[in-house]
Amino acid sequence: MDLTWSFFSPLIIVVIILSKIATRGRTSATNKKKGAKFSSPPPPPVASGAPLVGVVPSLLTNGPEAFIRGCYETMGSVFTVSLLQHKVTFLVGPEESRHFYKGLDSEISQDEVSQFTVPTFGPGVAFDVDYATRHEQIRFFGDIMKPAKLRTYVDLMVAEVEMFGEVSTLLHDINDGMRLVTIMFPRLPIPAHRRRDRARARLGEIFSDIVRSRRSSGAGACHGDMLQCLIDATYKDGRATTETEVAGMLVAALFAGQHTSSSTSTWTGASLLTHPKHLRAAVEEQARILRRHGDRVDYAVLAEMDTLQRCVKETLRLHPPALMLMRHARQSFVVNGRDGDGGKREYEVPKGHTVASPLLLHNTMPHVYHDPSKFDPERFGARREEGGGLAYASFGSGRHACVGEAFAYMQIKVIWSHLLRNFELQLESPFPETDWNVVMPGPKGKVMVSYNRRKLAATTTTV
Numbered sequence: 001m002d003l004t005w006s007f008f009s010p011l012i013i014v015v016i017i018l019s020k021i022a023t024r025g026r027t028s029a030t031n032k033k034k035g036a037k038f039s040s041p042p043p044p045p046v047a048s049g050a051p052l053v054g055v056v057p058s059l060l061t062n063g064p065e066a067f068i069r070g071c072y073e074t075m076g077s078v079f080t081v082s083l084l085q086h087k088v089t090f091l092v093g094p095e096e097s098r099h100f101y102k103g104l105d106s107e108i109s110q111d112e113v114s115q116f117t118v119p120t121f122g123p124g125v126a127f128d129v130d131y132a133t134r135h136e137q138i139r140f141f142g143d144i145m146k147p148a149k150l151r152t153y154v155d156l157m158v159a160e161v162e163m164f165g166e167v168s169t170l171l172h173d174i175n176d177g178m179r180l181v182t183i184m185f186p187r188l189p190i191p192a193h194r195r196r197d198r199a200r201a202r203l204g205e206i207f208s209d210i211v212r213s214r215r216s217s218g219a220g221a222c223h224g225d226m227l228q229c230l231i232d233a234t235y236k237d238g239r240a241t242t243e244t245e246v247a248g249m250l251v252a253a254l255f256a257g258q259h260t261s262s263s264t265s266t267w268t269g270a271s272l273l274t275h276p277k278h279l280r281a282a283v284e285e286q287a288r289i290l291r292r293h294g295d296r297v298d299y300a301v302l303a304e305m306d307t308l309q310r311c312v313k314e315t316l317r318l319h320p321p322a323l324m325l326m327r328h329a330r331q332s333f334v335v336n337g338r339d340g341d342g343g344k345r346e347y348e349v350p351k352g353h354t355v356a357s358p359l360l361l362h363n364t365m366p367h368v369y370h371d372p373s374k375f376d377p378e379r380f381g382a383r384r385e386e387g388g389g390l391a392y393a394s395f396g397s398g399r400h401a402c403v404g405e406a407f408a409y410m411q412i413k414v415i416w417s418h419l420l421r422n423f424e425l426q427l428e429s430p431f432p433e434t435d436w437n438v439v440m441p442g443p444k445g446k447v448m449v450s451y452n453r454r455k456l457a458a459t460t461t462t463v
């Protein structure tokens, strides 16, 4: 069992005794009793747990993913879990999550539930600032990710398929310091948080030094990279970004983009290497593109890699890099869902609840996806087109959809087109399990491959 959880379970159990865990039976009975007076729908059913200890043993024994799945199977697509003083309402499925993804921030917001990221991203950025400032900072990223800019990054990506050593280690500590327990106690003095804080301080120094030196040398124009775009960005009132903000935005961008993309690249490899039919299709596509364009890999060439794109998309459907997305209900709202027996039901999610969209469950709804747990990239092909609209949530959706989606696909396709062209790979370790103990779950343990250089590509760069 994870040490953090063992350390916390007594504390959680004590607090949970003090908090009210309503049982499913009690909830339904209460609803029935009050039924005659209700002008609005009843609240969602509440996860039952053992007397006194509530849901904690089940959560600890099964892990968060299996626990949430178990609740969904018994209670239906809208349900509440009572945890400590928090009420977390899960919405599973595209229809159920409409308000979650499309509602106004004044009604369903990220602020209250995202404070745990402040020690990671640092001062002056993301959830340490008000909504208007954060919105502008996201706009900076939006501008950096426009197709005209993306075109210019491919050369840099091709040249930099390996991450700068120290930064990569520091980012590992940053991600490892974002545990499930961090959501409730972001500054608790546990070793993982101490490593996170040291790594954050060091990253701040590295990035601030670069910003300072670029600003003082005035050599901005010769750096066509994202960092320079952030240094040059200005707020609507004309204010320039500060050193601290640029460093914080870079950490946030690397957290949002580097770990997610690197774990997606690993999952993509493990999925392809265990599905020979799809691996063959991806390799044949590379051979076709090589014949047409030679070794050149640029924005337009990457856009032709449809098969690889579908493989990555399918990988992300089954291995979304976030366990769940969260919001805070600033106002109550009504949801159309299904109860535990599959019947249609309306529920009113009360004001004050934390609201969660569990991504893996969301992405594997059997009424949306045929044989949903199967790795089947062809489901996204022109003939089937499964999972449109809100049914695919690995990059979020609606109001806060990921601004880095196109960039992430480009980056992962650059990596995998290089590997498929230059190596014949074999997975030596078993297909990885998921590490559910961190907020951004990735493959657990080492994923080992053996390789032979292949003749498919003319390029001979060693990875």
Ligand code: HEM
Binding pocket: 110, 138, 141, 252, 253, 254, 256, 257, 258, 260, 261, 264, 316, 320, 321, 322, 325, 326, 393, 394, 395, 396, 397, 399, 400, 401, 402, 403, 404, 405, 407, 408
């Ligand atoms: C495989 C790679 C990636 C995945 C799976 C991913 C996933 C997500 C998800 C699920 C959200 C929605 C969060 C929510 O609704 O609470 C999001 C938002 C965001 N992502 Fe990504 N992301 C990836 C790569 C990137 C990259 C490369 C960047 C570039 C810096 C980026 C920047 C952002 C930003 C700024 C937001 C916030 C958008 C907003 O709140 O309006 N992401 N991402």
